[in-house]
Amino acid sequence: MHVLALTKPDGRALTLYAQAPLQGIADAPSPFQEPLGRSPHLRRHPLRGEWITYAAYRQDRTFLPPPEYNPLAVTVDPRLPTELPQGNWDIAVFDNRFPSLSLDADEVPESIVDTAPGTGKCEVVVFAQDRLTSLSRLPVAHIDLLLQVWADRTAELGAIDSIHYVLPFENRGAEVGVTLHHPHGQIYAYPTVPPVPARMQEIASAHYEANGRGVLQDHIAKEIEDGQRILYLGEHAVAFVPAAARYPYEVWIATIAPVATFCDLDEAQRVDLARALKTVLMKYDALWDRPFPYLMAWYQAPTDGRPHPESHLHAEIYPPYRTRDRLKYLAGTEIAAGWFAMDALPEDKAQELQRIDVDIDS
Amino acid sequence: MHVLALTKPDGRALTLYAQAPLQGIADAPSPFQEPLGRSPHLRRHPLRGEWITYAAYRQDRTFLPPPEYNPLAVTVDPRLPTELPQGNWDIAVFDNRFPSLSLDADEVPESIVDTAPGTGKCEVVVFAQDRLTSLSRLPVAHIDLLLQVWADRTAELGAIDSIHYVLPFENRGAEVGVTLHHPHGQIYAYPTVPPVPARMQEIASAHYEANGRGVLQDHIAKEIEDGQRILYLGEHAVAFVPAAARYPYEVWIATIAPVATFCDLDEAQRVDLARALKTVLMKYDALWDRPFPYLMAWYQAPTDGRPHPESHLHAEIYPPYRTRDRLKYLAGTEIAAGWFAMDALPEDKAQELQRIDVDIDS
Numbered sequence: 001m002h003v004l005a006l007t008k009p010d011g012r013a014l015t016l017y018a019q020a021p022l023q024g025i026a027d028a029p030s031p032f033q034e035p036l037g038r039s040p041h042l043r044r045h046p047l048r049g050e051w052i053t054y055a056a057y058r059q060d061r062t063f064l065p066p067p068e069y070n071p072l073a074v075t076v077d078p079r080l081p082t083e084l085p086q087g088n089w090d091i092a093v094f095d096n097r098f099p100s101l102s103l104d105a106d107e108v109p110e111s112i113v114d115t116a117p118g119t120g121k122c123e124v125v126v127f128a129q130d131r132l133t134s135l136s137r138l139p140v141a142h143i144d145l146l147l148q149v150w151a152d153r154t155a156e157l158g159a160i161d162s163i164h165y166v167l168p169f170e171n172r173g174a175e176v177g178v179t180l181h182h183p184h185g186q187i188y189a190y191p192t193v194p195p196v197p198a199r200m201q202e203i204a205s206a207h208y209e210a211n212g213r214g215v216l217q218d219h220i221a222k223e224i225e226d227g228q229r230i231l232y233l234g235e236h237a238v239a240f241v242p243a244a245a246r247y248p249y250e251v252w253i254a255t256i257a258p259v260a261t262f263c264d265l266d267e268a269q270r271v272d273l274a275r276a277l278k279t280v281l282m283k284y285d286a287l288w289d290r291p292f293p294y295l296m297a298w299y300q301a302p303t304d305g306r307p308h309p310e311s312h313l314h315a316e317i318y319p320p321y322r323t324r325d326r327l328k329y330l331a332g333t334e335i336a337a338g339w340f341a342m343d344a345l346p347e348d349k350a351q352e353l354q355r356i357d358v359d360i361d362s
Numbered sequence: 363m364h365v366l367a368l369t370k371p372d373g374r375a376l377t378l379y380a381q382a383p384l385q386g387i388a389d390a391p392s393p394f395q396e397p398l399g400r401s402p403h404l405r406r407h408p409l410r411g412e413w414i415t416y417a418a419y420r421q422d423r424t425f426l427p428p429p430e431y432n433p434l435a436v437t438v439d440p441r442l443p444t445e446l447p448q449g450n451w452d453i454a455v456f457d458n459r460f461p462s463l464s465l466d467a468d469e470v471p472e473s474i475v476d477t478a479p480g481t482g483k484c485e486v487v488v489f490a491q492d493r494l495t496s497l498s499r500l501p502v503a504h505i506d507l508l509l510q511v512w513a514d515r516t517a518e519l520g521a522i523d524s525i526h527y528v529l530p531f532e533n534r535g536a537e538v539g540v541t542l543h544h545p546h547g548q549i550y551a552y553p554t555v556p557p558v559p560a561r562m563q564e565i566a567s568a569h570y571e572a573n574g575r576g577v578l579q580d581h582i583a584k585e586i587e588d589g590q591r592i593l594y595l596g597e598h599a600v601a602f603v604p605a606a607a608r609y610p611y612e613v614w615i616a617t618i619a620p621v622a623t624f625c626d627l628d629e630a631q632r633v634d635l636a637r638a639l640k641t642v643l644m645k646y647d648a649l650w651d652r653p654f655p656y657l658m659a660w661y662q663a664p665t666d667g668r669p670h671p672e673s674h675l676h677a678e679i680y681p682p683y684r685t686r687d688r689l690k691y692l693a694g695t696e697i698a699a700g701w702f703a704m705d706a707l708p709e710d711k712a713q714e715l716q717r718i719d720v721d722i723d724s
């Protein structure tokens with residue numbers, strides 16, 4: 001992996017990653033020239049005990065681009081700068097101009113609830129230069145590079161004292177609110193372990209203490225033995241519709257042996273994980289012969305400086321469709337109670353995806 | 363309140379409620395004549411420890427009504443029976459034909475995760491006979507009747523040993539997945555306290571133990587003293603945009619003094635709560651001069667047979683819009699991390715709603 005770290009005119013970081021040595025890279029452009037005062041703040045929900053981020057300046061996006069303007073394309077006309085320079089980079093990561101969390105956060109308003117600065121970092125990860133491609137269509141080696149990029153970001157962000165959790169994710173498709181269709185994901189780096197991974201850590205820790213093994217490690221062993229819902233099984237990585245899926249086409253992807261974070265993957269594991277991911281995403285797109293929307297999140301160990309033998313890096317993918325034409329809306333029971341209701345059995349949905357043959361090496 | 367309990371031809375319960383004595387009520391109709399085998403099951407999520415309901419028969423809705431058929435209208439043509447009879451009822455409650463939870467649940471499939479019968483109950487609450495009205499447009503006395511209906515259902519469902527939590531909610535609008543626009547809500551009765559109220563109970567209990575007062579009681583006192591986000595303040599009830607709102611137009615409605623469940627409301631509290639609710643819903647509809655979609659959930663004490671001095675009945679309303687034209691999608695950080703990010707300050711959204719004058723008694 002080749003890496004080049006640059007700084008944009010407005011002070012934001014840009015890091016370029018490539019399989020080949022980087023050369024002939026222009027200066028880092030930016031659609032914005034002035035530094036932005038970024039001071040999101042947190043308020044604590046009194047009944048849930050969760051932090052919520054407020055970044056009111058996100059409303060003031062005064063930049064009004066022409067309709068065809070794509071900020072994630074490389075800059076061709078310097079009078080219309082985008083976020084990215086020309087050159088032979090494969091993947092790019094830059095600071096979100098309108099972050100929900102920022103290392104510069106320092107202002108905290110008076111409030112009747114607990115408050116704190118919105119410390120953290122929000123990064124945009126551009127998966128490729130071609131706006132018409134997608135993660136599913138990129139070669140395995142390119143996806144493998146993305147896993148290395150996520151490792152690099154986890155290492156860099158996790159090393160910051162005030163960052164305790166690094167979450168890479170991708171929202172794909174208008175159905176999940178995406179307006180910018182150039183293939184990209186995001187990384188949120190949080191000042192504390194957020195509620196969902198915190199709950200998962202609690203359960204994983206209790207299981208590890210009681211059994212000396214990881215809860216996901218044990219679950220994966222059972223999924224492989226059962227075999228009913230497996231979508232990919234390699235030497236080091238596995239993908240399956242989990243027996244307790246909360247979304248109709250939910251899929252988990254993981255190494256078979258527990259690995260705490262992206263940084264702990266060895267090359268064989270990483271390549272197999274890339275193959276598992278490409279397999280699942282190709283099956284998704286082939287299912288209805290159209291781009292398949294989803295939210296994909298990668299859970300890993302907290303970066304709080306403590307060892308986490310209970311953690312097991314894995315992706316959970318939540319697609320919004322329950323059938324070709326019907327969205328699964330999260331409503332009363334899911335949102336208000338946290339109790340998911342499913343019309344479809346995971347075994348049936350797994351079968352639909354198993355039936356689809358894909359060739360990830362073509 | 364006048365009550366009439368009936369049974370449908372397929373065995374489901376129907377209860378009619380009215381302000382005036384009920385008379386001339388026809389037999390309980392049903393679009394379905396055969397009893398339905400209802401056996402949802404639960405599976406426990408290994409990483410989250412949460413139950414998920416699977417009700418695969420919900421997919422087999424073979425009944426194909428004509429396009430203008432409204433199952434929540436009263437039956438006019440007996441050859442095309444709906445869910446409801448003619449007569450002078452104001453509010454009706456009946457068993458969902460395709461429930462996610464059922465007291466008849468008894469089958470549990472083999473699985474690699476923990477399983478249990480999907481014990482519980484799912485009821486439909488029809489707010490009025492007029493399909494063109496809405497909760498916001500019903501008179502205060504009718505909304506007061508609905509609060510009595512919710513109390514009656516809480517008492518009846520809560521008295522069942524296997525029911526530990528009763529959650530009335532309304533999903534309103536196509537934006538939150540509603541396809542049937544006749545004004546109605548639902549009640550889910552769960553076999554255990556679901557994850558979200560369970561977490562809230564934990565925090566409320568800790569606060570009560572430490573302070574001898576309710577956490578919401580204390581928060582309400584601060585909201586009233588602060589005054590910035592108040593939308594309604596009566597002698598017994600209050601409505602406000604909470605200081606730690608997670609949705610741009612989120613509103614909470616509660617009695618000022620803690621009341622554990624709907625059953626514990628006295629008449630003065632109940633009427634004031636109805637006035638607060640109508641005020642908020644009228645403001646919502648007036649904001650953009652169109653029906654305002656939302657999810658409204660009413661949290662109350664568990665019905666687990668234990669005293670709950672820490673509980674405080676209240677509604678939380680989550681609208682899906684962040685501006686007139688823009689939906690707030692729950693994506694990466696909200697869904698995957700449980701960490702909400704807001705562009706708008708609660709104080710600003712409260713001001714928008716405060717500016718709107720409504721006359722709830724007209």
